[in-house]
Amino acid sequence: MLVIVKENYDEMSKEAAKIVASRLRRKPNLVLGLATGSTPVGLYKELIRMHKEEGLDFSKVVTFNLDEYIGLPPQHDQSYRYFMDVNLFNHINIEKRYIHVPNGMADDIEAHCEWYEEQIKKFGGIDLQILGIGANGHIAFNEPGSSLGSRTRIKTLTQQTIKDNARFFKSIEEVPKYAITMGIGTIMEAKEIILLASGKNKADAVKAAVEGPITAMCPASIIQMHRKAFVIVDKEAASKLSQEFTG
Numbered sequence: 001m002l003v004i005v006k007e008n009y010d011e012m013s014k015e016a017a018k019i020v021a022s023r024l025r026r027k028p029n030l031v032l033g034l035a036t037g038s039t040p041v042g043l044y045k046e047l048i049r050m051h052k053e054e055g056l057d058f059s060k061v062v063t064f065n066l067d068e069y070i071g072l073p074p075q076h077d078q079s080y081r082y083f084m085d086v087n088l089f090n091h092i093n094i095e096k097r098y099i100h101v102p103n104g105m106a107d108d109i110e111a112h113c114e115w116y117e118e119q120i121k122k123f124g125g126i127d128l129q130i131l132g133i134g135a136n137g138h139i140a141f142n143e144p145g146s147s148l149g150s151r152t153r154i155k156t157l158t159q160q161t162i163k164d165n166a167r168f169f170k171s172i173e174e175v176p177k178y179a180i181t182m183g184i185g186t187i188m189e190a191k192e193i194i195l196l197a198s199g200k201n202k203a204d205a206v207k208a209a210v211e212g213p214i215t216a217m218c219p220a221s222i223i224q225m226h227r228k229a230f231v232i233v234d235k236e237a238a239s240k241l242s243q244e245f246t247g
C-alpha cells in the first residue's frame with residue numbers, strides 16, 4: 001500500500017489522474033473500475049481536461065461502476081448511471097457499449113449480479129479500480145459488517161445512508177432502499193486500486209483503513225491486503241495518521 005498525501009483536493013485529484021493516464025497510455029483497452037460520489041469528481045474533471053487538451057484516448061476503454069440504486073432508471077438524475085454520464089462519459093470518447101453500470105431496473109437482480117461478475121471476467125478483470133471511502137469506512141455500498149469475501153449483490157441501505165441521501169430527493173420516501181454493489185471480494189480482484197479521500201470528516205475512516213486492524217467493521221481496511229493499492233488523500237483526510245507520509 002502506498003499512501004500519498006497531497007496538499008489539497010485538487011492536488012489529490014491530479015495525482016490520481018496521472019496514474020490513470022499512465023495506465024491508459026500503456027494499455028489503451030484498460031478495464032477501469034469507477035466510483036460515484038463527490039470525491040472522484042475532480043479526478044474525472046482532470047481526465048476530461050487531458051482528453052480535450054492532450055488527446056487522452058478512451059476509445060478502447062472498458063468501464064465497470066461499483067454500484068447503482070435499485071429502482072432508478074438510468075435517466076433519473078440521482079441514478080449513478082446519470083452521474084457518470086454527466087461527470088465523465090458525456091465528455092470523453094468512450095464507446096457506450098463498453099460502459100457497465102449495474103442495472104437497477106433489472107427484472108431478475110440476482111441473475112443480473114451474476115451477469116455483471118461474468119462481464120468483468122470476460123474483459124479480463126478490472127485493471128484499475130477507483131474507490132471512495134465513507135466516513136464509516138464503507139466502500140461502494142459495502143457497509144460495516146459486510147463480508148470481506150462478498151461478490152456483486154443486493155444490499156439494503158442503512159437508515160443512516162437513507163437519511164444522508166434524502167437531501168437529493170423530494171422526500172425521504174423516494175430514496176431507494178436497496179442497491180446493487182460490487183462485493184469486497186470483487187473489488188479486491190482488481191489488479192490495482194486507488195482509494196481517494198478528502199476532508200476532515202474522512203480522517204477517522206482513513207486512519208482506520210490504513211493503520212487499523214483489518215476488519216469487516218471497516219470494509220476499507222481490506223485494502224491492506226491488496227498487492228498494489230494507492231491511498232491518495234489530502235492533508236485533512238490524512239490528519240489522523242500516526243505515520244508521516246508525503247506526496
Ligand code: PGA
Nearest residue numbers: 037038039132133134140
Ligand atoms: P463521497 O462518498 O465521495 O461523496 O464522500 C464516498 C463514499 O461514500 O464512498
